[in-house]
Amino acid sequence: MGDQDGIVPYSPLARGVLSGKYSIDAPPPAESRAGRGDKRIQQTEWRKESIGIAHKIAAHAASRGTTSIAFALSWVLNNRFITATIAGPRTEQQWDGYIDALSYKITPEDEQFINQLVIPGHSSTPGYTDPNYPVEGRLTR
Known part of the structure; x- marks a missing residue:
């Protein structure tokens, strides 16, 4: 990628998995993407491994x-390949949570x-990569 290139990813919260609202041992909330049976989350992010990692990230963030x-949003924005990210909150309260990402700085420990x-x-x-989105790596800011 050249100096002028940029990437604007969507779903920086992995369709809500990184919000911490899902549990490995319980059905998803009825109003959530997974609860509504959204095909895309079922094909990609809806895996026990992802939910377990999301809970570890939530504990680390806390x-x-x-x-x-x-x-999670700060993590995405800390990648030099990323120019911006597409935010998709459904409520003003969710948007307020997104704004907090601008004040958190990812550390080497993170x-x-x-x-x-x-x-x-x-x-x-491990071994799973969405074939529609090949892996290209990560360069921190």
Whole structure:
């Protein structure tokens, strides 16, 4: 990628998985994408591995004084390939949680923590990569 190129990803919260609202041991909330049977989340993010990692990220974010939502968005924006991200909150309260990402700065310790959970440049399930979106890696700011 050249200096002028940029990427604007969608679904920085993995269709809500990184919000922490899902549980491995319980059915999804009825009003959620997974609860409504959304085909795309069923094909990609709806995996026990992803939900387990999301809970670890939520605990890490809380220990850093932020939310899993702010942490995940800040993580996405900390990638030098990323120019911006498409935000998709449904409510003003959710939007307020997105705004918090602008004040959280990802640290080297955060990078190390995530790299222990997920192989850099890959999805949360080893060997699984959405064939529509090939892996190109990650360069931090």
